[in-house]
Amino acid sequence: MGLDFSVIPGYFDALLLGSLWTVAITLSSALISFFGGILLAVIALYSPAIIRYPFRAFAFMFMGTPLLLQLFLIYFGLIQIGLDLPAFVAGVIGLGLHFAVYNSDIIQAGILAVDKGQHEGARTLGLSRLQTIRKIIVPQAVRTVLPPIGNNMIALLKDSALVSVIGVAELTLTAQLAISNTFRPFEFYVAAAACYYVINLGLEYGLRRLEQSIQTSR
Amino acid sequence: MDYDLILRVYPYFLQAAVVTIELSVLSIALGLVCGTLGAYARLSRWATLRFIGATYVSVIRGTPALIQLFILYFGGPQIGIQLDAFEAGVIGLGINIGAYMTETIRGAIIAMDKGQTEAARTLGMSSWQTMRKVTLPQAARLMIRPLGVNINAQIKGTALVAAISVVELTYTAQRYIGSTYKPFEMFFLAGIIYIIIIFVTGQGISWLDRRVQIK
Numbered sequence: 036m037g038l039d040f041s042v043i044p045g046y047f048d049a050l051l052l053g054s055l056w057t058v059a060i061t062l063s064s065a066l067i068s069f070f071g072g073i074l075l076a077v078i079a080l081y082s083p084a085i086i087r088y089p090f091r092a093f094a095f096m097f098m099g100t101p102l103l104l105q106l107f108l109i110y111f112g113l114i115q116i117g118l119d120l121p122a123f124v125a126g127v128i129g130l131g132l133h134f135a136v137y138n139s140d141i142i143q144a145g146i147l148a149v150d151k152g153q154h155e156g157a158r159t160l161g162l163s164r165l166q167t168i169r170k171i172i173v174p175q176a177v178r179t180v181l182p183p184i185g186n187n188m189i190a191l192l193k194d195s196a197l198v199s200v201i202g203v204a205e206l207t208l209t210a211q212l213a214i215s216n217t218f219r220p221f222e223f224y225v226a227a228a229a230c231y232y233v234i235n236l237g238l239e240y241g242l243r244r245l246e247q248s249i250q251t252s253r
Numbered sequence: 254m255d256y257d258l259i260l261r262v263y264p265y266f267l268q269a270a271v272v273t274i275e276l277s278v279l280s281i282a283l284g285l286v287c288g289t290l291g292a293y294a295r296l297s298r299w300a301t302l303r304f305i306g307a308t309y310v311s312v313i314r315g316t317p318a319l320i321q322l323f324i325l326y327f328g329g330p331q332i333g334i335q336l337d338a339f340e341a342g343v344i345g346l347g348i349n350i351g352a353y354m355t356e357t358i359r360g361a362i363i364a365m366d367k368g369q370t371e372a373a374r375t376l377g378m379s380s381w382q383t384m385r386k387v388t389l390p391q392a393a394r395l396m397i398r399p400l401g402v403n404i405n406a407q408i409k410g411t412a413l414v415a416a417i418s419v420v421e422l423t424y425t426a427q428r429y430i431g432s433t434y435k436p437f438e439m440f441f442l443a444g445i446i447y448i449i450i451i452f453v454t455g456q457g458i459s460w461l462d463r464r465v466q467i468k
Contacts (some may be wrong), residue, residue, distance in 0.1 A: 038331060099413030099448035104423050104440060112436035197319035200416055207320060214327070221328030228316040228324065235315045 039219065043226050045224030046213045053209030060127055060205055061238075063191045067131025068191065069184065072138025073173055079143055081168060097136040103197050105129050110201040130165045134190045134191050145176035178249055185242040192238055193231065206230055255438050257266060262429055263442060269425035270446045276339070276411040277450075280346035281404055288352025292358035293384070306355065313352035319413050321345050326417045342414035350407045357403055362388060362397035394465050401458035408451055422446060 043050075078090055097105065109132075112123040120128070149172050157167040177184075199207035210227035214220045294306030325334070328342035336344065347414035365388060373383040374424065415424035430436045 036449050096444060096448065099409075099451045100444040101409040101423060101447065103412040103415060104426060104443055104447070107423075107427055107430060108436055108440040111430050112440060115434070115436055193317040196319040197413075199319075207323075208315070210320075210323075219331075221324060222330040224320055224324040228312075228320045231317055231320065232315040234310065 038221060040222050040226075042217050042219050042222060044225075046209075046223070049209050049213060050206070050226060050230060051205040053204065053227075056203070056205040056209075057192070057195055057231070058234060060123070060130065060198060060203065061188075061234075062193045063192055064127045064130035064134065064195070065188050067127065068134035068138050071131060071135030072142050072184070073177065075135055075139035076142035076146060076176075076210060077168055077173070078101075079139060080146055087214060088205050094136050094139065095216070097133060098140075100196055102129070102133050103200065106197060106201055107132055122198070122202045126195075126203045130191060130195060130198065133194075134187050138184055141180045141187070145180035146172055148179060149175045161214075181246055181249060182217060185246065188242065189235065189238060192235060196231070254441070255435055258433060258435055259438050259442055262433075262439075265429075266425055266442050266446060269420060269422045270450065272339075272419065272421040273408075273411050273447075276342055276346065276414060276419070277404075277408045280342045280350060280411070281407055282345025283343065284350035284354050284403070284407065285400075287348055287360050291355030292362060295355065295359050296362060303344060310352045310355050313349055318346070318349045318410060319416060321349055322413060322417055338414065338417045338419045341417060342419045343412070346407065346410060346414065349421025350403055353403050353406070354400060357394070357396055357399045360374065360399070361392040364395055365392055366401065370427065397458060397462045397465065401455065401462070404454060404458065405451055408454060409447065 075090075079087060079094070082090070105243040106126065106129040109129045110120065111120065113120055113125070143182070152165055153171055153175065157171040158164070160173070195205065199205060199211065202208070204212075206227050210223040213223045217223070291306050293396065294302045295310070297306070298305050322345040325345045326336065326338060329336055329341065353368055369387055369391065370383055373387040374380070378386065411421060412423040414421060415427060418424060422443045426439040429439045433439070
């Protein structure tokens with residue numbers, strides 16, 4: 036069976052729609068992972084020991100197990116306790132949470148890198164502890180660690196292919212559906228890879244612009 | 254938590270863990286080979302080799318590992334590559350991690366003092382001898398820690414081959430979730446095993462790193 040890429044144009048619309056879903060999943064879980072990462076970082080650094088230590092154990096669990104396993108747990112496991120999430124929601128939560136833990140690690144380092152005088156200064160000016168963290172520390176911390184967080188976002192885009200396994204109709208699953216009609220796996224997986232590559236280039240470009248605009252506004 | 258069930262199925266999980274470890278070891282070994290070749294291609298004098306190296310890194314890092322596995326396993330037969338799922342898993346994962354390792358190894362080589370290479374060449378060593386006897390041994394020390402990060406990612410990355418039905422840990426967990434409807438127990442069991450593997454590997458890498466550092 037030779038290669039025949041002429042089957043691709045017939046599925047152009049489907050692949051485009053799949054790409055859009057991939058972008059939607061990536062962006063929504065990127066948002067969750069970003070703000071979740073900040074929240075988790077603040078909890079990990081500032082909360083009382085009784086919350087902090089169980090929390091660190093939880094983070095360790097998340098960083099030590101594969102994303103695919105976590106997706107299965109969220110999608111199939113929550114049914115066990117009566118929570119039947121749609122595949123899309125389960126996928127976004129799974130991806131978002133997984134990368135929130137990784138982002139939190141980076142943001143913690145960023146928070147620790149903020150000059151101590153900033154904290155003291157804000158407190159002296161009469162800001163509460165929470166205000167200091169929220170308005171003074173976190174914004175500065177996030178700025179410095181934006182590039183590594185960007186790398187995580189790129190990893191997130193590629194890992195979004197995993198949610199096809201729990202049945203979210205994004206790019207990978209779209210390619211699989213096309214393959215089940217045409218029996219041409221090579222052509223369609225290569226086409227899907229090309230779509231990912233293009234989305235990836237777009238994401239990299241967007242991240243670079245974002246970093247530049249933040250660097251100059253400093 | 255159904256502990257009886259866990260006690261009943263854990264031997265199967267341990268068997269699967271052996272497959273996960275085999276996949277990890279073989280694909281990491283292949284990754285190191287691809288990574289070293291890739292790094293030297295990217296640092297080569299010849300533009301063609303540099304281009305091949307850069308394309309390899311860009312394409313592999315720009316597309317999902319899952320898709321790469323699918324192309325190899327499902328698409329391979331169309332271009333005359335017949336692999337069973339395990340072989341496809343090892344080769345696919347190895348080529349994938351090799352691209353990340355290319356950058357790690359290249360970084361370590363670049364970070365080395367240029368005078369080392371120049372001195373070795375001046376002393377009359379060939380460029381091959383320089384690489385083997387001067388550059389690589391020193392760069393190896395620098396790359397242990399970052400390669401450890403790649404290796405950690407790869408152990409978790411082996412879960413992907415569940416999608417091409419290699420009976421490793423995640424696939425086993427998935428199968429038992431399907432037959433017992435106890436996702437939490439199965440996740441717990443598989444998760445603990447992954448964490449142990451990763452923890453032990455991490456300790457091993459730290460030990461190696463401490464051992465080879467010049468005091």
